[in-house]
Amino acid sequence: MSVNFGNLFKIALRALSNNKFRGFLTMLGIIIGVASVITMLAIGQGSKRSIQDQISQMGSNMLSIDPGMGMMGGVRQDPSSMQTLKFADYQSIVAQCHFISAATPVVNASGQVIYGAKNAPTSVTGVNPDFLNIRKYSIADGEMFSLQNSKQLDKVCVIGHTVDSTLFSAGENPIGKIIRFKNTPFRVIGVLTEKGYSMGQDQDNIILAPYSTVQKRILAINYLNSIMVSATYESVADSAKQEIVSILRANHHLSDSQDNDFSVRSQKDLITMLSSTSDLMTILLAAIAGISLLVGGIGIMNIMYVSVTERTREIGLRMSIGARGMDILLQFLFEAILLSVTGGVIGVIVGIGASLMVQSLFAWPIFIQWYTVFLSFAVCTATGIFFGWYPARKAANLDPIEAIRYE
Amino acid sequence: MNYLIEVKNLKRYYKVGTETVHALRGVSFSIAAGEFVTIMGSSGSGKTTLLNLLGCLDTATEGDYYLEGISVKEMNKDQRAMLRNRKIGFVFQSYNLLPKTTAIENVELPLVYNPSFSSHERKAKAVEMLENVGLGDRLHHTSAQLSGGQQQRVAIARALINEPAIILTDEATGNLDTRTSYEILSLFQQLHQEQGRTIIFITHNPELASFSSRNIVLKDGKIVHDSLNTNIASAQEMLLQLPKQDD
Incomplete structure (x- = not known):
């Protein structure tokens, strides 16, 4: 089996450029999804960082040794009175x-x-x-x-x-x-x-x-x-x-x-305790942003279904001149991936821009972790494959005889 | 004698609900290389079913079909796709060109699915084929910028690019006016006579029979007539006899 990815890329690019505005609207879902994931994580991580900074301002190497709970004549005592x-x-x-x-x-x-x-x-x-x-x-x-x-x-x-x-x-x-x-x-x-x-x-x-x-x-x-x-x-x-x-x-x-009968606490213990709340916040924000990415993915699936129906005759023709089911499947899958990845790239740029804007307009601490950028990018590609798969398979399973005469 | 196409007792049934439709009820014939065959029949005669079978788009319920000695019956979907890609050129009634795509890109399409051609070779071959059908000056026009006759010429160039064993046409002149029809027919005759192409012309129009070297007539899924045509009319001459147009 041979697949020419250069050809696939050209075909997908052409199909998308034939419907630029529609492609843009579809990508918008992904753009908003990725941008919000990145911005939310940047804000969440930023607030976590700022808590950590405040603690390290107190001295990040600091250990404090306090009297612990103890017994005095069989009575458990408050640590401060020890x-x-x-x-x-x-x-x-x-x-x-x-x-x-x-x-x-x-x-x-x-x-x-x-x-x-x-x-x-x-x-x-x-x-x-x-x-x-x-x-x-x-x-x-x-x-x-x-x-x-x-x-x-x-x-x-x-x-x-x-x-x-x-x-x-x-x-x-x-x-x-x-x-x-x-x-x-x-x-x-x-x-x-x-x-x-x-x-x-x-x-x-x-x-x-x-x-x-x-x-x-x-x-x-x-x-x-x-x-x-x-x-x-x-x-x-x-x-x-x-x-x-x-x-x-x-x-x-x-x-x-x-x-x-004493306790030794490091600042790290304190950081762990305080970060757990902000970690939870971050997860919640990212989950909400992730939902918008999901909605964006459904948008892609929807438009790919429309595209397959619209281009039934094209699919029929391609099959009659020798395209295998796999060729058609890859063609539409590639188109979906191109949509989602392009949306992802724009989303990353918008997300970083929005994070910087939040920082300069509201003076909120932000921190962009680069792994979140790569992660959202990977999620995008996966979204494209996942939501592009069913429409692409529908296209690949068309009967060329019916497809070529489809009105 | 080695035939290009051998069809033996070909039958094709469809199940529609509880009824069985007998589209082809046992058809046998052979076609040698270099023949120009018209397969005629009215609506419901089974000619579209026969086209699908000859074009390897469908497989028969019963009987055998050999294309260049290879039995198509045993092949799976992908193998038949490969066979179509290498051996068959299709020309459809409604051209089926890709929209917003230039003539060159339309013509090179079959070679996109043949990995032994590089992008450069595809382009060169597409230009050659377009010149072959008289569209050397329309290489970069998109489908919408071409007339019906020109679009059908692009489709013919597309059918020729893979150097097919047979060219299968399905009502290729059905959407065209008389003059353009003769022009396209003349092109097919030229391909047949000058380049020795094997052409199978499937149509409901009996007038077209006189332009081919052999006529097969289908009725109710059976061959009722199969004869050689020794007195081949020239589409070029018919074209000259048409009243002159002002434009």
Whole structure:
């Protein structure tokens, strides 16, 4: 059996160019289908990317170690009231863990901060200087406190942008001013660069102070609320996590049968959790767009049936001069594929254009994954074959005797 | 003697509902290469059925048909398609040219289904055939730009391009006026006399019998008359006798 694809292509091209407008209308279904699949996926992927970006702004290598659920005298305790994390744990992690680049103990105290006649609700976070690195904060003005300040339990602090603008009037330099938190005076030595909101939280409503000052002078506790560390690379975050688990288990003298009395969460865990919603959204959008591709395919099938009926005499003639059933089948199949693939190419272009338009007009994050482009292209070809098959087979099964005299 | 076509007791029945229609009730004849045969018969005589059988578009219910010694009866659809492509040239009453397609492209069509011809060879051959039928100046005209007679000439060129063993025509002059009919008949006579083509002319019109070398008459599915015509009329002469046209 020999098939000349060059001939098939020429025949199909001629047949389509004889009915340009009809061909265009038929392709329109595919164009809209493919364009909407690509645009919807671009929007879906874009929003997923933007969530991931927000998380990595918080520090994509970050691991946070929190006290876990534990028992105290037979009563299961809320994790926040657990006192299992100690400064010694932090020291062990810093000393023994190979995959971390930064670490800080964290203690939290919330309450009103007062400066002169003004006050605001906020929280004081006791950390050491590594915190800036881990959470990707930077100092806009002044300086960060040092480990030396920590050792000396100095009452110094660095304030976030929101705290700065609430407590101090415009133009007033907060550096060197004394603010009061729970009757403890803190000298402001630095202001953080504005970071904005992330997942509904104002990241600038924050006061940073040496962890020891907050732990001893304000809270008067001997445990930590959490420990934050930064893995050297995102790729070793899991190794770091495992290492930390084994260090802490050893520190806490946990036997094999006992559960962890702490939890270690990486940003990756958070990303996975948050992406699952946006993945679902993407699937829904793509499914709706896929339906329009299906409708486009039915349009092709419809027009191919019309075409076969219209050209019954042509089919009869071709058969009488020696075309086999297979030749006729391929001729019409090729025509259907040419329709759908041309529609697909235009659809890809329109889809990318529409995605870029959405991005520039509505400032929505978009992200075009190239595999979705190739996928929709492949789906198009498959649509052409699937919906072109039945009309083409109908043509191939015509009886030449009847077809040639068809009126 | 080796015949080009041998038909032995050919029968063709159709089932229409519960009734059986006997379109051909046992037809036998042989045609040698170079004959110009007119097969005549009125409507319902079975001539279209015979054309379909001779053209390998259909197979007989009973009897044998040998084309160049090959039995067609045993062949499947694809084999018959191949046989039509290589051995038979069809000329139909309604030309059956592809619309919006140039004369060259119409003529080369049979060779599209013959992989041994390249696109270039097809074109060259199509031009040769069109010149052969006197349309050398109409190569790139589409079907709609040609008159009825010219369209039928294109169809004849298409039937000739595969160098067929037989040319089968079905009421080839049926749609044409008298003058053009004679022109087409003259072309067939020329192909027969000068190039030795074997032509089978199927028609209901008894007037055409005088232009061929042999006449077969069908009636009710049987041959009632089969004779050689020694006094062949010339279509060219008939053409000259027609009153002159002003245009």
